[in-house]
Amino acid sequence: MKIYGVGAAEGIGIGVAKVVREQNVEVVKKTVSDSETEVNNFMRVLDITKAETEKMSQALEKNASAKEAEILFGHIMLMSDPMLVDEIVNRIKGESVCAEYVIEEVCNQYAAVFASMDDELMQQRATDMIDIKTRLIKKVLGIENTDLSKLPYGSILVAKDLTPSMTAGLNPDNVLGIVTQFGGKTSHSAILARALEIPAVVGLSNLPEDISDDTDILLDGESGEVIILPTDNEKSDYENKKKKYDANKEVLKKYRELPSISKDGKKVEIAGNIGSPEDAKKVIENGGEGIGLFRTEFLFMDRDCMPTEEEQFESYKEVAAAMEGKPVIIRTLDIGGDKEIPYMGIVQDENPFLGYRAIRLCLDRKDDIYIPQLRALLRASAFGNIKIMLPLITSMDEIREAKALISNIKKELDEKNIAYNKNIEVGIMVETAAASLLADIFAKEVDFFSIGTNDLIQYTMSVDRGNVKIAGLYSPFSPAVLRSINRIITEGKKAGIMVGMCGEAAADPLLIPVLLAWGMDEFSMSASSILKSRQIISGCDSKDLKAKVDKVLEMSTESEIKEYLKKLTEEIGC
C-alpha cells in the first residue's frame, strides 16, 4: 500500500514499524497511606525524566538544532522549578493523595495561566506544561509508550505526531525512519528528523490507524512516498535507492574540500543563503565558499522593539568572523506590508509586493531603521569580508541615495576613529524588471549584482507564486525570465563586476549549466544544495556548452526550454 505525505527529511528508510500509541491516561484521585513513598516515587520519576531530556537536548545541540534544544532546555527548567516541585510534593504530603492526581492538578493550573497570557510565546509554554504533565503522569503510572530509547536497530517510528518530550529519549542510531500523520515541513517532528538526519515523511493524512508493530515499511524522505507492507519488488527497489542515496552522499562528501571549477577550468563560487548567524555553520559544513545572501529580517521579526545598532553589529560580526575572510553578502532589511510589525508601524499593505517595502521603506525611515543598520554593517566589516546588498532596486536614485548614506557614515566613523573596511563593496539585488532593463547603467554604479530569481520571476511574469490557480506561470524556465537573466549576466560581465544569483534557481540542476556558460560568477543556495551543485559544475565544460545553451534564447515556450535542457543535461551527464 502506497501513501503520500510531505517529505520532511531526506533519505531512504527501510525497516519495521514501531507504533507510538497514544493512550488516554485516566487520572483518578486516590488516597495513599504512605505519602512519603509517594513523594519519593515522584522525585525518582522527575529525575529520570530530566536526565533523559538533558541527554536529548545535548544531542540536538550537537546537531545544530538550537531551536529544538531550546524547547527541551525549557522542559528541564520547568521540571526543576522549585515552585512547581514544592507545590506537588506539599500537596501529596498534605492531602495524602496519589502523585498523578496532584501532577495533573498543578500542571493544568500553570498551563491555564500561560494560555491566558496575551503573548504568543507565553501561550506556547502552556503546550510545554501539558507535554511535561502527560509524560510525568505516564511515568508515575508505569504506562510506557513505545520506549523510544530502547527501540531496536531497524525501527521506523510511526506516530500521530511527535511531541518534544516523546522524542527526548529517542536513539538516532537505531531509528531508520519517522512517519507521522500530522505535521508539516516546520513541525517539531520534521525539524528533529533533519537535525538527527533520520529520513522522515510527515503529514500523512491517510496513514492507517491499525498498523501493527513490526509491519514492514519503506519511506522516501524526499518525495514523501511511504509504502506499507511492500511487495518484494518494491523492497528491492528501495534497497537499490538506498544504496544509491548512501553512495551519492559519500561522493558528495568528497566535494566538500574541492574548489568549484568547471571541466574547462572556470572557477566560480558556491555560497550559502542564510537567515540567521547560526545557519552559517551549516554552510561551512557543506563546503560553502561564502555567504551569498544573509537575510537580515530575522533581527526585526518576533519581537517588541527595534533591534539596536549594537545587537545588529554583533550578529553581522558573528557571521563575518565565522566565515574567516570568505565573502559575506548581507542584504539590508527587506520587509514590507506582507508582514505586520506593530513596533515599526508597518501595517498590512493592500498590494505588499508592489508597495512600501525594502529599500523604499528604508530610505523613508533613515534615522530609526536604515542608518543604524548601515552603521552596524560598516562597523562589522572590520571583522571579515562583508559586502552590502540593496534589495528591490528600481531606480538609480535609490542606489545613489543609499551610497550617499554609506559615505556619510564612513566619514562619521573616520572622525570617531572606529574601524571599518574602507573598500567595502556595495551591490544590488537584481530582481525587478526595471533593474534588468537598466542593468547596463546600474553596472557602472555598483560593485556587484545578485539575481534574486524568486522575485524576478514574480515581477517579470506578473504572477503571485502563492496563488495555486496560476502557479504554472511561475517558472525560471519561462523564456522571458531566461532572457532577463541572460541580459543581467551579460551586462554585469561587460562592466567587469561580479554577477551572482541567490534565488532557488541557482541550485536547479537544469539551470546550473546555463548560468555557468553565460558567465555567472557566484551561485548562492541553501546549504544542503551546495555539494550537489559543485558536482554538477565540475562535470560541465562551459565553453563547449555556450552555443548549446544560447539556443534557449531563441525558444518560445517554457515547456520547450525545459525539455531541451533535460536532454542537454542527460547528454553531458551532469
Added chain:
Amino acid sequence: MVSEELKVINPSGLHLRPAGNLCKEALKYDSKINIIFKDATANAKSVLSVLAACVKCGDAIKITCDGRDEKEALEALKNLINSGFGELK
C-alpha cells in the same frame, strides 16, 4: 535587604532561556530574591514565577535580595541582566 532598579535590554525579554538562566544564577544564593514588576512580585528562583511576570525588552524591573549573601546575589543578577543574558554577547 538590598534592591536595585534595572532595565531589561535583551531582545526577547525574560522569555524562557533568559528566565531560566536568571533562575539558575539566583539558585546559587541563599538569599530570598524577588523581581518586582508592575505591582507583581515574582520569585527569582522559580522560572514559572519569572515567566508569569511577562517582562519584555525595555521594561524596568526592581530586584530585591534579602539574606546573608544579598550583596553578592544582587551584583550577580545585575551583571547578568545588564549583559543582556549573552543575547548581545
